Amino acid sequence: MNKQLQLVMAMALLLLSVNTNAQYLQSDYYGFEDADINGDGSNLAFGWWITADANNHMIQSNEFASEGTYSLKIGSDDYSLNADKEWRADCGATAKIGSEPSVTIPGDYVLSFKVYIPSGDNTIVDKIKTIYSDPKDNYDDGVTNVWAQTQWDLSSVTVRDAWVTLRATINIPTVGTKAEKPKQIQLRVLGDYRPNSGAGYIYIDDIKLEDPIDTDNPDFIMDYSYFGFEYGPDSWWINEKHRTHAMLSTDEVATGAYALEVIADPDFAEDTKLPVSSTSGKGGYFKVISGSYYAASLKVFVESNKTYFSEFLTNVKAASGSGYQTIKWEVPSDIARDEWVELTQLVYYNPDDVVAGEPVLTEMAMTFNIPNVVGTNVGSMYIDDISFVKTEAHPVTFTLVRNDNGNPVSGASVSINNQNYITDNQGMCTTDALEVGEYSYTATKNGFYDATSTITVSDASTDFTVPLTADDATMVDGNEDFDYKIYPNPASALINVASPVGSTITIYSISGNKIKVLTNSSSLTTINVSDMAKGLYIVEIVSNETKVIEKVQIK
Structure with missing residues (x-):
């Protein structure tokens, strides 16, 4: 009994x-x-x-x-x-x-x-x-x-x-x-x-x-307890046939008592999906404004040595079906296992069927596509603490010029907020929208010293001019037609050096210490740099009477 x-x-x-x-x-x-x-x-x-x-x-x-x-x-x-x-x-x-x-x-x-x-x-x-x-x-x-x-x-x-x-x-x-x-x-x-x-x-x-949450309140964004899954196992709709693979669970939680557990099973048919939806009748709604930016975040927990979803979708929509927008979340292949990791992104909410500036009371649906799994063993991935916070965000335009004559520098790289942008023939590049705040950036170009500084993104679009100084240590001596290439840059595990056969390739630390020396036997040499500390290095290529020097970033 x-x-x-x-x-x-x-x-x-x-x-x-x-x-x-x-x-x-x-x-x-x-x-x-x-x-x-x-x-x-x-x-x-x-x-x-x-x-x-x-x-x-x-x-x-x-x-x-x-x-x-x-x-x-x-x-x-x-x-x-x-x-x-x-x-x-x-x-x-x-x-x-x-x-x-x-x-x-x-x-x-x-x-x-x-x-x-x-x-x-x-x-x-x-x-x-x-x-x-x-x-x-x-x-x-x-x-x-x-x-x-x-x-x-x-x-x-x-x-x-x-x-x-x-x-x-x-x-x-x-x-x-x-x-x-x-x-x-x-x-x-x-x-x-x-x-x-x-x-x-x-x-x-x-x-x-x-009182229940007042969704007419202009300051209302979302019920964080609900989107932290604290309202219990019946608060989110899950298809009955999928409840053995998607459920509100107490096994691993970031905060509170519950998290969403989804089991990535590579034996599923390719057209199988695991849909999970909030229910407005129990408080599963939040309010967003069309034409606005939101700082979106959620936490994921991936089991060690188990299959997990490499990506999943969160969809927002009003109960009527209007205001629909899909947000893609990518789980990095090197994500830390057996611990909670926060994923963040900036979301521009701008559905086609809603006038800009109009608030929309939305629900959320998650979709886990079965083929998008990593690994071979059945394993669980947990999701908790979904958050949407309205924020100001604007793109930034960089213009890179030579400091000696003001001419534009094309083909330069601007690294900011973990993204890289390349300048056009006018020396310009425009970033994705950035939340209001202070950011560090680095501008690099072969033949110039790196330019590193900070910028402040205010409540409007911003333009910055960055002067670059020619670097006499980065040079080509001898044959002006010397053909070489070093890539990728930045690099994490390997760098490829394309140069004439018989070239001597030397890697120095930024302080001048010799790290690696080798002579290539083919026109393309791959060098393992995974054992080198993160930082800036100098790569020297010498062939006959020609020498080139270039900086490489190891990340």
Whole structure:
């Protein structure tokens, strides 16, 4: 038999004006701390009424607490929980406790509370039911008791020895003509247990009732708890047939209790995809403005020596289907394994069917294409903490000129923000959009000294002129038609040197120390530089009466 504990919280609510992001419960009281009856510390009481037969199974405990000192301990150290019994605890049973919720307008609200399950405990909480109602037996006014309920599935909460936050959006209906009636919360544990499973307890703390996220607020961007996957396994839609390969998991998390786990299986058919979508009904939406830039980021965790997705897509779209835009994420082949790595990119949100400047309330879908996997073993990749932050971003135009005569320098490389750009015949190159801030750049060209400095990208497009100074140490002596080439530059593992057969190739450190010397036996020589430290080096090529010298960057 399954051992089930059902918590039933009955909560009815006053109808008043609602403030944005208001919290409607006294946090200390609903955190199971002692209630200050008189408001001056002179009369403290637990304040929760518990039925006599539940006194041994529902108690205020200081063993574990999310905040403060106490939580509510629920469970049994024997087999006395009978299937036909019902434990019950009421808060606000007397007006002097002052615990009534202050909600005064019917509509949607968010209920949350925290659950703690100790490791090794045999009690398994399968479902929690919350009921919000008026205690109509306290009134003889003929007003119908109004209530709403939500059922929570905890079967996938495998986290132990940690507080896990549970959230749900609930709808509080109109209470009739007696909106001024006080309300209370009632907890009920219904007996349905596994007689051979042993004793066990769970702990509950920090019950909260709040306004849902106000998406009409101009400052709203996204619900970060939702896009950190903290709303639990049913908050993101996953096709039933794919749930063994895409799921909200507690195995590896960056923050909180959950992350999205996707299993890259190279045995899938090539047309198989794993779609994962947020659901607006449970808060899976964020707001972006067409024609704006966003700093997008998420965290990934790739298992060691396992198959993983080399790329995946995140798609944003409004519920109506408008405002659709695809964002591609590439997982680098040298990504660190068995640790969380943050991927970032600048996203320009500019869908064809939305006027620039118009805000769009969007949902998100992720697509993992099965063929795009790296490795041969089945393995998991985890995703957590998706973030979109609106930012100012603008392209930068560099103009490179000789410092002695002002002539443009074409074919030069400008390296900035991990990207390289090549100047045209006017000595100009334009970067991708850069977020407002300070950046370091390096301008390089064979025959010139490197130019390294910083620029500040402001709130508008920016032009920079960079003078380059001719480098007399980079020269061709002898034959002006000497044909050579050194590539790639920058290099990481290998460099290729194209030069006449019989040339002597010498690599020096920037301080003049000789690092490698070899004589080529063919017109193309490949040199392993993976054993050399990162930095700037000088490559010298000597053939007959001709010598060339060029700088090479090892990264």
